[in-house]
Amino acid sequence: MRRNNVLLRQHSVLPGFNLTLGLVLLYLGLVVLLPLSAAFLKTFTLDWKGFVDAVTAPRVLASYKLSFGVALIAAAVNAVFGLVLAWVLVRYEFPGRKLVDAIVDLPFALPTAVAGIALTALYAENGAIGRFLPFKVAFTPLGVFVALVFIGLPFVVRTLQPVIENLGHDLEESSALLGAQRWQTLTFVVLPALLPAWITGFALAFARAVGEYGSVIFIAGNMPMVSEITPLMIVTKLEQYDYAGATAIAVVMLLASFVLLLLINLLQAWMRRRQGQQA
Amino acid sequence: MRKSLLAAAGLLLTFSVMAKDVNLLNVSYDPTRELYVDVNKAFAAQWKAKTGDTVNIRQSHGGSGKQARSVIDGLEADVVTLALAYDIDEISAKANLLPANWQKRLPHNSSPYTSTIVFLVRKGNPKGVKDWDDLIKPGISVITPNPKTSGGARWNYLAAWGYALKKTGSEAKAKDFIAALFKNVPVLDSGARGATVTFTERGVGDVLLAWENEAYLALQELGPDKFQIVTPPLSILAEPPVAVVDKNVDRKGTRAVAQAYLEFLYTPQAQEIAAKNHYRPRDPAILAKHANEFAAVKLFTLEELFGSWANAQNTHFKDGGVFDQIYAPK
Numbered sequence: 053m054r055r056n057n058v059l060l061r062q063h064s065v066l067p068g069f070n071l072t073l074g075l076v077l078l079y080l081g082l083v084v085l086l087p088l089s090a091a092f093l094k095t096f097t098l099d100w101k102g103f104v105d106a107v108t109a110p111r112v113l114a115s116y117k118l119s120f121g122v123a124l125i126a127a128a129v130n131a132v133f134g135l136v137l138a139w140v141l142v143r144y145e146f147p148g149r150k151l152v153d154a155i156v157d158l159p160f161a162l163p164t165a166v167a168g169i170a171l172t173a174l175y176a177e178n179g180a181i182g183r184f185l186p187f188k189v190a191f192t193p194l195g196v197f198v199a200l201v202f203i204g205l206p207f208v209v210r211t212l213q214p215v216i217e218n219l220g221h222d223l224e225e226s227s228a229l230l231g232a233q234r235w236q237t238l239t240f241v242v243l244p245a246l247l248p249a250w251i252t253g254f255a256l257a258f259a260r261a262v263g264e265y266g267s268v269i270f271i272a273g274n275m276p277m278v279s280e281i282t283p284l285m286i287v288t289k290l291e292q293y294d295y296a297g298a299t300a301i302a303v304v305m306l307l308a309s310f311v312l313l314l315l316i317n318l319l320q321a322w323m324r325r326r327q328g329q330q331a
Numbered sequence: 332m333r334k335s336l337l338a339a340a341g342l343l344l345t346f347s348v349m350a351k352d353v354n355l356l357n358v359s360y361d362p363t364r365e366l367y368v369d370v371n372k373a374f375a376a377q378w379k380a381k382t383g384d385t386v387n388i389r390q391s392h393g394g395s396g397k398q399a400r401s402v403i404d405g406l407e408a409d410v411v412t413l414a415l416a417y418d419i420d421e422i423s424a425k426a427n428l429l430p431a432n433w434q435k436r437l438p439h440n441s442s443p444y445t446s447t448i449v450f451l452v453r454k455g456n457p458k459g460v461k462d463w464d465d466l467i468k469p470g471i472s473v474i475t476p477n478p479k480t481s482g483g484a485r486w487n488y489l490a491a492w493g494y495a496l497k498k499t500g501s502e503a504k505a506k507d508f509i510a511a512l513f514k515n516v517p518v519l520d521s522g523a524r525g526a527t528v529t530f531t532e533r534g535v536g537d538v539l540l541a542w543e544n545e546a547y548l549a550l551q552e553l554g555p556d557k558f559q560i561v562t563p564p565l566s567i568l569a570e571p572p573v574a575v576v577d578k579n580v581d582r583k584g585t586r587a588v589a590q591a592y593l594e595f596l597y598t599p600q601a602q603e604i605a606a607k608n609h610y611r612p613r614d615p616a617i618l619a620k621h622a623n624e625f626a627a628v629k630l631f632t633l634e635e636l637f638g639s640w641a642n643a644q645n646t647h648f649k650d651g652g653v654f655d656q657i658y659a660p661k
Contacts (some may be wrong), residue, residue: 110648110660169528181526191518193536246368270525273518274477284521288479291396292649293403293421 063249088306094299106297107304111276112285118193119282120308123261126200131254134208141209142216156209159202164266171199172271191273197280199267204257211253215246244327248320255316262309342619353386353588358408360465360482360571361524362545366444366608368410369575372593373604386588394522400574402428409580411587414482414572416440419574419641428578442570443596444610447630448490450561451530451539451546462563463494465537467511474536475516476526478648483523486619488654489643490567493636497565510657531558542569543625544609560625563650567633 077222095103106112143152161168175182176187182189189195219242227237230316248331272279282305289298359367364561378386391398397572402408403426416434423429452460456627458471468474476484488509495508508553518535520526523545529555530539541549546560573593580586595601602612606621607633618625637643647653 053571106650111655111658121384176535178534190533191529269521274521275517275519276655277660284480287521288477289650291480292398292644293396293400294650297650 061207070161087128091299091302091306094295095303098296098300099102102296106289106294106300107151111280112282112301114277114280115285116278116304116308118196119262119305120278122193123200123258123264126197126261127254128130129201130204130208130257131250134205134253134257135212135250137205138209138212138216140156142213156206159204162207164203164264165270166197167202168267168270171202171267172197190271191275191279193272193279195271195273196268196279199271200264203264203267204272205259207256207260208250208253211249211256212246219245248324251316251320251323255313258312259309262305333644341474342560351384353384355386355388355409355585355589355592356391356407356474356499357388357410357412357592358391358398358402358406358428359412360398360414361392361522362483362542362548363390363412363571365548365606366610369604369608370596373600374592377595378591379638384588386592388592392504394480396480396548402426403411407583408576408582409585410573410593412571413607414571415485416570417570417644418482419572420640422576428576429574431575433574434572436575437573438591438597439613440570441572442575442613443593443601444571444612446543446569446607446610447562447566447628448540448569448570449543449546449556449566449626450486450563451541451549452537452561453558454557456539456559456561457633460538460561463508463565467508468490471515471538472517472521472528472536473512473515473538473540474518474526475540477519478654481526482626483545484526484540485643485648486542486567486569488647489633489637490569491540492647493567494563494565496636497631506653506656509653513657542601543611560626562628563609565629565631568630570633618647 097314098106137156141156142150170180172190172195174180175185175195177183178192179190187194189198223241223245224237227241232240263283265281265287268281269284272281272284274280274284282301286298286301286305289295289301357367357371360533367390368542375386375388378384391401391408393401395418397415399411399418399422402411402422411419411422420428420431421432421434423433436654437443450460450466452458459465460471467553475487478484478488486516491512492505492509494504495505499508515551518526518529520529523541525656526547527539527541527549530536531549537547543560550558550560573596575586575589575593579585580589596605597613599614599617602614602617606612606617606624609624611625612618633640635644637646645652
């Protein structure tokens with residue numbers, strides 16, 4: 053016990069554990085928990101039946117399917133291509149690398165409405181890309197997918213980059229020296245080491261995509277039962293001055309996202325432990 | 332010399348005591364941006380001449396419903412000038428900032444200028460759209476924003492409903508008409524400007540349902556060589572209302588100037604400005620002057636068909652209302 057304490061003191065960089073813990077809790081409380089609890093409180097002005105009716109209306113159910121489904125697919129696609137992109141950016145020298153590296157951040161910086169309008173202009177039937185496609189993209193669920201891929205990409209790339217940088221060539225070299233094929237090195241050495249960060253990137257991209265409104269709203273077409281996202285259902289409720297109904301849907305979204313993120317975190321922790329045992 | 336200096340100083344002093352700077356905040360909806368730039372300039376000049384005070388009018392624009400919610404949540408609007416009475420009703424009901432009978436306090440349902448719903452079609456009117464019945468024909472694609480999220484779109488919807496009801500005399504048939512109409516709508520943008528962009532820039536649709544003033548603005552901005560306006564023989568009288576927000580002006584001490592500002596909207600000078608911005612003026616003399624710009628159209632009022640905005644809202648746009656029933660899975 054005493055030794056533990058000594059260890060803790062030695063390892064702590066910031067002075068005053070109690071002070072910093074208090075600060076952390078206060079900050080989290082003010083910035084994150086206070087607005088969220090306001091949403092929960094507003095929901096409690098509904099009775100149970102009103103709550104269930106609000107969050108299980110057919111259009112709202114259809115919107116969950118679209119929002120969570122497309123967000124998952126978009127995050128998965130970003131996970132694959134984000135990994136490739138991050139790998140190339142770290143491991144290869146080529147002219148314009150710095151530029152490409154900076155471009156990755158653009159979806160972070162661009163106002164989402166601008167992104168939405170630009171994507172719609174490109175993918176509309178008379179747009180620069182849309183006119184060559186045999187199928188419709190803008191104003192369909194496919195358009196939602198395009199927008200969500202766009203805004204989610206930097207999350208995967210930026211979480212993977214530092215990990216790949218730290219990976220070092222020696223692991224791959226040892227693996228090769230021990231007689232591993234290239235694909236064996238990749239699947240048994242490189243990917244397991246990247247997995248935790250990879251999943252974090254995926255989770256971030258997913259969480260962002262679920263809540264995204266600005267960029268999606270222009271390209272989705274917003275047809276009831278087909279291409280309405282859940283955040284739009286919340287706005288629809290607000291337009292009717294139905295604050296309680298709006299927050300009810302928001303609470304369902306929050307809980308669903310929280311459970312999914314928690315599961316992803318647990319999965320990550322489990323994998324880390326397993327890796328630790330193997331090592 | 333000294334005396335005159337003193338006198339000048341004295342005059343300056345009294346002047347600065349008397350002449351005040353007054354700030355007004357007008358919370359409005361999207362397409363009135365250009366209208367109120369002109370109105371504010373004219374009113375400020377008139378107020379300065381009358382009282383010596385300088386009045387600075389700040390404008391806030393956005394979707395009508397969103398603007399109303401901002402006022403409910405505490406945005407200190409002295410006056411609200413919104414797209415539909417229902418939004419001001421809610422400011423009264425939810426935040427109690429003005430009395431429920433606010434619409435009776437100014438002439439003409441508190442709407443100093445009006446508009447109507449017209450069709451914007453592509454140049455030459457290739458699909459030959461003339462009347463509401465043409466909108467439900469197969470193969471016609473109609474662009475209108477979502478009435479659940481856009482105040483302007485609610486006027487579009489009610490105009491179509493009113494036409495069908497007047498023609499058939501039956502609510503059931505009117506509902507069939509609306510269902511057939513929305514079957515021809517491929518995109519439901521969340522706001523009126525979004526729908527205009529979808530139609531004009533993205534090239535989607537044959538007809539855009541729009542406020543007359545918005546249609547003129549689109550024509551002006553994007554070129555009369557690309558689009559033209561078709562005014563149906565029958566449409567709705569769209570009345571965007573204005574109101575002083577009592578609790579806010581009383582706290583800020585701006586009631587007199589806020590009231591004068593809204594009354595100014597009814598003067599020939601402001602009516603002329605409204606007409607120039609493609610809103611139909613209430614003043615018959617000014618309207619007659621601009622008769623060639625505003626096509627003759629038979630207009631019905633919202634009250635005549637629906638009783639009140641609250642009624643229209645509850646029957647048609649509430650969750651589970653007629654609009655939702657159109658899209659309910661069968």
